[in-house]
Amino acid sequence: MNMIRRVLQQLGREGYRVHLQPDERQQGRQQLLEFMASHPLRTLPATRTNGFVWHALRPAFWLRPALLAGCLVVAVGASTVTAAEQALPGELLYGVKIYVTEGVRGWLAVTQEAKARLAVSRTQRRLEETTRLAALQRMDAEVLGAVETRLQAQADQTTHEIERLQAKGNAEVAAQLSSTYEAVIKVNELLLQSIESTVQAHQDDQDKPRALAPVISQLQAQGAAAASVRSDAEAQVADAPQEKTRVAAERKLKSVNKSLESVRAQLDRRRSRLTTEAAAQLEAQVDQAQLALTDGQETLEVGAYGAAFARFQVAERTATRAGLLLKAQEQLRVQVPLRQDAVKAKSKSVEADQDRKDKDNDGERKPAVDRREQSQNDRNNTRDNEAKQSQENNSRQEASKELKENLEATSTGQLQLNVNVGVGEGVEW
Amino acid sequence: MRQVDPQADFLRAYDDYADAIFRHCYFRLYDRERARELMQETFARTWRYLVDGGQIDHLRAFLYRTARNLIIDEQRRRTNVSLDEFLEKGIDLAPVSGKILEVAADAHRLLDVIHQLPKEYKEVLLLRYVDGLAPREIAHLTGESANVISVRIHRARRRLRQQFPAV
Numbered sequence: 001m002n003m004i005r006r007v008l009q010q011l012g013r014e015g016y017r018v019h020l021q022p023d024e025r026q027q028g029r030q031q032l033l034e035f036m037a038s039h040p041l042r043t044l045p046a047t048r049t050n051g052f053v054w055h056a057l058r059p060a061f062w063l064r065p066a067l068l069a070g071c072l073v074v075a076v077g078a079s080t081v082t083a084a085e086q087a088l089p090g091e092l093l094y095g096v097k098i099y100v101t102e103g104v105r106g107w108l109a110v111t112q113e114a115k116a117r118l119a120v121s122r123t124q125r126r127l128e129e130t131t132r133l134a135a136l137q138r139m140d141a142e143v144l145g146a147v148e149t150r151l152q153a154q155a156d157q158t159t160h161e162i163e164r165l166q167a168k169g170n171a172e173v174a175a176q177l178s179s180t181y182e183a184v185i186k187v188n189e190l191l192l193q194s195i196e197s198t199v200q201a202h203q204d205d206q207d208k209p210r211a212l213a214p215v216i217s218q219l220q221a222q223g224a225a226a227a228s229v230r231s232d233a234e235a236q237v238a239d240a241p242q243e244k245t246r247v248a249a250e251r252k253l254k255s256v257n258k259s260l261e262s263v264r265a266q267l268d269r270r271r272s273r274l275t276t277e278a279a280a281q282l283e284a285q286v287d288q289a290q291l292a293l294t295d296g297q298e299t300l301e302v303g304a305y306g307a308a309f310a311r312f313q314v315a316e317r318t319a320t321r322a323g324l325l326l327k328a329q330e331q332l333r334v335q336v337p338l339r340q341d342a343v344k345a346k347s348k349s350v351e352a353d354q355d356r357k358d359k360d361n362d363g364e365r366k367p368a369v370d371r372r373e374q375s376q377n378d379r380n381n382t383r384d385n386e387a388k389q390s391q392e393n394n395s396r397q398e399a400s401k402e403l404k405e406n407l408e409a410t411s412t413g414q415l416q417l418n419v420n421v422g423v424g425e426g427v428e429w
Numbered sequence: 430m431r432q433v434d435p436q437a438d439f440l441r442a443y444d445d446y447a448d449a450i451f452r453h454c455y456f457r458l459y460d461r462e463r464a465r466e467l468m469q470e471t472f473a474r475t476w477r478y479l480v481d482g483g484q485i486d487h488l489r490a491f492l493y494r495t496a497r498n499l500i501i502d503e504q505r506r507r508t509n510v511s512l513d514e515f516l517e518k519g520i521d522l523a524p525v526s527g528k529i530l531e532v533a534a535d536a537h538r539l540l541d542v543i544h545q546l547p548k549e550y551k552e553v554l555l556l557r558y559v560d561g562l563a564p565r566e567i568a569h570l571t572g573e574s575a576n577v578i579s580v581r582i583h584r585a586r587r588r589l590r591q592q593f594p595a596v
Binding site for chain 2: 004008012024031032033036113114
């Protein structure tokens with residue numbers, strides 16, 4: 001038993017040699033300090049016995065109304081932060097979203113991996129905002145300039161963080177993150193292109209310059225940069241000792257299986273809300289991911305671990321793309337400006353509907369008027385009915401006129417986005 | 430009674446326990462970066478608990494309990510804790526002399542055996558010998574009595590001796 005105790009004590013001494021480096025400790029302390037400053041604690045008299053007794057807020061009676069007011073302020077603040085989550089560039093709460101909500105997330109990301117993950121997630125948020133702005137037709141020159149600048153800064157930051165992660169030796173996660181990053185960029189590029197062509201098709205002036213073209217070409221360049229970072233990281237995974245590459249490939253296989261399963265389940269759940277064409281395109285994407293997965297499994301079986309890892313990356317990227325597109329197909333509605341001829345056609349169709357209804361009403365009324373055997377009382381009743389009917393017709397015509405005016409005033413309509421994802425054209429992600 | 434400055438006290442607690450909490454996470458996840466991250470989150474969550482009006486009587490035990498919960502969540506999320514990988518590359522230590530390395534080899538083998546013990550034995554041995562907690566503190570952390578913990582440590586050592594006869 002003494003022997004065991006001696007080795008256990010050695011283990012304890014060994015354990016004590018696992019510690020934070022001074023710079024890590026300093027960085028962590030600074031981050032904690034900032035976190036505490038942003039979440040202040042009110043100081044009250046407290047005892048400290050037996051080393052540690054911590055008393056939190058115990059308000060005196062006279063302090064309670066003030067505390068209640070404080071709680072209300074905090075509650076309003078919390079709801080502001082929640083509301084800010086949906087804010088878009090140019091809106092009042094957008095600053096809260098960027099500097100408060102996302103700032104807090106940044107404090108907790110201390111490791112390089114967390115920083116890189118956060119950067120990818122922020123890129124995704126910036127791109128979602130851009131796509132929503134474009135779909136709502138709110139991308140004027142000023143907003144476009146701000147969006148381009150922010151996207152570029154975020155892309156530079158993301159590439160930098162992923163490259164640093166790779167330089168620190170974590171090529172596997174760097175490869176995974178750059179692959180996700182690439183898929184996010186590509187999906188948003190496709191969405192913007194679809195929005196642009198949908199809007200273009202409904203414009204009077206077909207030669208009008210494409211408003212989203214600068215952002216689309218910016219995304220194409222960023223996508224190419226992401227692909228290059230991903231390719232470097234994949235090469236580093238393949239060049240690692242064989243055992244390490246094998247473990248990475250097997251881990252990736254599990255992760256791809258999970259992703260595919262999740263996308264299939266989502267597709268099944270949301271199929272009823274998709275158009276037949278959209279559902280078919282997404283299914284083709286999932287099949288494409290499955291093919292890459294099967295291919296990767298065969299490659300893994302013959303011991304080409306690096307190549308298998310790369311094939312699994314393709315499968316995961318394709319599944320990620322399908323998941324993101326599915327979300328967009330369901331949620332994005334493009335506000336399109338209606339052409340004047342479309343507005344007129346719509347007004348005419350409203351009038352035609354109204355006429356048809358009027359005729360139907362007349363048709364119902366005529367037989368009552370034509371009946372020879374009807375009594376004088378019945379005729380009197382019919383006259384009364386005719387008077388009522390005529391009054392109703394007048395009010396309906398007024399409503400129709402009002403509807404027509406409103407339609408001309410808004411001149412916009414909603415279209416479901418139909419994205420051509422290029423399946424079957426040999427496009428591989 | 431004195432007026433305390435909770436912020437300064439909490440920072441002092443960070444200075445005192447950051448390494449210990451980091452080590453606690455490290456010997457359960459074997460991932461240095463992730464252990465650092467969970468250590469940081471442990472302190473942030475504890476502070477938030479105080480901000481939300483929570484009361485902590487024993488800060489050290491509270492920190493360990495928070496870290497323990499975070500580790501459990503992490504282990505549920507991870508497909509596999511890469512103990513094999515860790516055993517291959519060894520503990521991430523500062524450079525040491527040859528003599529200490531010889532001693533360390535025994536400790537590494539012992540750690541390997543500890544990880545094969547039933548969960549409750551593994552837990553108390555790591556808490557007692559790697560984290561250096563007293564039975565009373567372990568009892569506070571796990572919600573058992575100090576007596577139960579002492580008995581469990583004794584039995585765990587006996588199991589260890591059976592499975593580690595070479596020492």
